[in-house]
Amino acid sequence: MSIKYRIEIAYSVYNDIELAGWAVCDDQDEVVQLDLLDANGKQLRQCINRYSRPDVGIRFFHSSDENTYGFKLRFPFRKGDHYILRLADSKSTVEKRIDGKLIFIKRVLKNMMEKQSIREIFERRIRRKNILDYPEWFKLTKASKEELIKQKEYKWAEDAPLFSIVVPLYRTPKGYLKELIESIGAQTYVKWELCLADGSPDNKLEMFVKSYQDERIKYRYIGENLGISGNTNKAVEMATGDFIVLCDHDDLITPDALFEFAKEIVADSEVDSIYSDEDKIDEKSYDVFDPSFKPDFNIDMLRSQNYICHLYGVRRELVEKYGMFNSEYDGAQDYDFILRMSEHSRKIAHVAKILYHWRTHQGSTALNPESKMYAYDAGARAIGAYYARVLPEIQIERIENGYTLGMYHTVFKFNEYPLISVIIPNKDHTDDLDKAIRSMIEKGTWPNLEFIVVENNSTEEKTWEYYKKIEKEYSQVKVVYYDGIFNYAKINNFGVRHARGEYYLFMNNDVELIEPDSLKEMMGYGQRNDVGAVGCRLLYEDNTLQHAGVILGIGGIAGHAFIGLRSEGETYLNRAMLTQDMSAVTAAVMLVKKEVFEKVEGFDERFAVAFNDIDICMKIREDKKLIVYAPYACFHHYESKSRGAEDTPEKIERFNREIGLFNLKWEKNILDGDPYYNQNLSVKDGFFNIRNIESEKIGQPYYSLEMRNFLKDKAKDIYDKK
Template sequence: MRIRHLTGVVGRAVRASGGFKPMIRKVVSLYRREGFSGLRNGFRQRRDLSQESAKRNDYDEWIERYDCIDDEQRAAIQKRIAVMPDRPLISVVMPTYNPKPEWLKEAIESIRNQLYPNWELCIADDLSTDPAIRPLLEQMSSEDSRIKVIFREQNGHISAASNSALQLATGDWVALLDHDDLLPEHALYCVANAIVANPSARLIYSDEDKMDAAGRRHDPYFKCDWNRDLFYSQNFFSHLGVYHKALLDTVGGFRIGIEGSQDYDLVLRCIEHIDDDAIHHIPRVLYHWRVHAESTAGGADAKPYAALAGERALNEHFARRGVAASVEWITRGYHAHYSLPATLPLVSLIIPTRNALKLMRQCIDSIVGKTTYSNYEIIVVDNGSDDPEALRYFESLGEDARIRVLRDDSPFNYSALNNSAVAQARGELVALINNDIEVISPDWLSEMVSLALQPGVGAVGAKLYYPNDTLQHGGVVLGIAGVAGHANKHAQRPAYGYFGRTCLIGSYSAVTAACLVIRKSIYQEVGGLNEKDLTIAFNDIDFCLRIREAGYRNVWTPYAELYHHESATRGDEINPQRRVQFLTEIAYMQQRWGEVLSRDPAYSPNLTLDYEDFSLAWPPRVEALGRDVASS
């Protein structure tokens, strides 16, 4: 919708203006002086200047500013450690096999240099053939009693070696470290702090980056909070992964035969025994993954067997859970295909419109002509059309038994139009469809329905492209432009996005109602779209947040691809009444969801809220190390 563009124009200055209320005053003042065009151009200029000055993807500079701790922070951390009521013992498990001796030594020293002292390092050497390894391990073990080493008598590969190291562990918590990677000095402090602050946690993970041969850090992965659907697409849990030892004992440690994806398999088996709220994310880079030819940090192609092992681990996980699904590796991650029931449920596709003959014909023809899912009905909601050709077309649609046209001459209220149609829908599921949507992938509805039928899933969104093949919708991120924005908007098709987020199934806090599928029972349970306060904009965001509030998760899939001919029926300007309405609806969203909008669990506080491209936040919305002491 054209009104959506105003979000980007108005909202980017929220933080720069000192908050929402000061921003609104500035917006209204600028609008009164210069109108919408001046409003838009003024904030575009500010945005462009910001792009030039921030160097917003310069990770070296970001590290220097926000990820280097000084002596004052070290002192604060040590003070916090000293007063911890219970300092958990963290067992760091490290299997080794023929690592470069200098890298192995650096990995061990990164543990010895931890600010948090209550650790033990449990190393199992898997019969390394390099004669330098055993003396090095023996020497380092003799220098620090917290370092335990076992030398296996036969080579058993990484799972067997990891289990041997686990046998040495006496801590209540286990952290995994590869023999050539590094932990920053504050890593185990952050883990211990999280354990103390979150007593119900059973699994903990952090952000990570990569490190080249020269020791330069790059390619940071700033992760979202626990996201089950994204985890089924990629193993973002590792690294740094930390496990409650009792949970590892319950699942029996590492499984032989899943080498290459043994960590993935371990977490999959762990989550079968705990609730999602027992999984805690630390939004800090606590793991440096060394990149070299044999490392999976260099990509799945470095270890193709790892991708196949992950595929097997996922398929067996679904089988154990009784979920009818099959998983395949798709280069950048995994695609979980959820099976549809033998009898397909009826889906009611609801399309509001006023006139728009060309768009409506294109939309309906693409649905009828390309959609492979067979059991659907189309409900066209005619909101006061007066174009004779459009009216004749709508009348002709009645020749198809799957299509109904409902006439509604009330003033335009997007929420009310959809709510009224849903009440008359016959389907077990409903799909909200804009009249400017055009089907690309024939399996779009099958994909969305298969996800919407999964337990715990609320709304399901699709991958929408502009006609020029740039991304329009890849999920919604809260807080962008003051309310919400589209993830990786304008990325060129196929639009893989930040760490594959726009080519993998994952949960988002919200998805757009331009193409949304949901069970009718859930739609009605949460009260449908808000037709009182949100008649034009943000009704889908509010709807999805109420779905999430009710305990469901909203899922986005890249395998349902459609074009969204957004703004095709509107001019460059919107009428003054709608401008005022838009500002009113921003105010409602801030009042109703203010705290929620400030921290999106499906997005990282280390990433920007000023742009939609997952670039770095300057500064991040995370307390500086040491300052978190008072709130711990």
């Protein structure tokens, strides 16, 4: 089949062109890569929005899966020029010439545009296919006119916070500033002041700002350009509010933004910092795209990327006490600032709503990351300084650029190597087991390991011969014998009783080390006092993702994030390659401190096969410890993608009982939603798709109440047994 594609719709938007269609290749799971080139073959910047096309899946693969075969692509277009759309998969490349004939050849489209926009036709077509793209989703979920009226009528207490929105100006286009001021003036919450500090060569904007005749709008002409930090500090000096709110001079905030912030702050007086979700808006303020649905406060994610970004607010007294913006980190000054403020905030609140539109244009970092390469170096220095302040006992070798710009990889240094006890349950499959052990010893760089192989009812003669051979060859390998029926939790608890290490690495017998420094990566986080367990990135044999952390509530209980996708560019906001805190990680490869394991009383042996690893992570989090996903620690997991099917009555009964047991133990956590996910994302799978607003209500679990009660009834007889 090679690459098949179709451009179904092409239309102009101001000076841009939008193309919409689909593309597939031989591999059902591979996403065709799209690039725009100019006539000279130079790659151009473009905005791509992908969405599922079940009709395409049925046509080519006889499957109505939700893979992202559909695309909408937008790029600047100059009349008379031609462009090349390049489509590529792992085996081949196809190029399509894009010129005026493609866009304007059909007179009927031009006539239709006079009566009804092609955008409306396109969006109606999407709705017919039961597909919701982000611009439409935002229109349907943003605060309605009725809601905005109610917000304006809301009676606040006298001590409700005053927000000081600080904006540094420098050669700001009047049109952008006008839109920003008007978006602030439209706020349903009226206790705000806008502090504009202008470092431009002249004060041409002063009369324009004063024309608004609103005493809440303050303008100060600095007389010189002090840089982004210096100009922002001048704006902060003008502030008199309870909270400082950061905003760029060319961006927009939604009319309910400050209302939502105030609601969170009034509800909890310990909230010192607050942030929201955001998206991007194009140069003409025509279209919103690329939403960033963020987790609740995630300290390890923040140490890897400034995921908080916009909209962000912090108590002014913290700024006065711990310092304003530091010009040493210009380009990443907000990153340094947010890191410092997070150190001293009692609570950091997250509003899971799109309250900020980040402007994209040729010079902005939002659209063109390479426009401010110096900013990424400044970001690395800001993280290094943060570690030195907050975790001086942790040795950092370097902070390097991670998978992509704006992401950072912390490389740890070790002078001592505590003993790690690697605990591996095994029944036959000695070829797999041998690969697992040898990869750790011969390829891995952690020098202090012991292996506890827990033998469980093997039947093949070669298994016993292998045990003798491997124990003789490697003195750090020890085989212990568990004779009971298979129970993963019991087997691992049994193995721990034979371990001498300060750390336990629970590991399946069908994994193989890929990255030599994987245990250094995991131990870098595992050595911290606030961390209880660490997981890694696991790949199937075909190098697609098997594990990139576990999301609570997916599929009713919990599920792996991005399973079956490629970590290189296919995961939402590149999260598969971002170190972060998660609700749980799989015990196929999981590092746990001995003292933490003992405090939570190990694995719950009522979970014989399923959810025992998720359960222990939940117990660790209940003990106020973090679960860290470390993506630069990487193993192959040779588990089949179809493995684990509950296809016998006995297995189905056992699986349902364990689902019911997990619901009995952790139902409140499931109903509250995973704090490291986002309520706007679907719980049907782990692909971070936008939730369907018709079939998935916020806070509504995957299983119905009736089904949850049915499953819990099945588990009541084992719930009280320890």
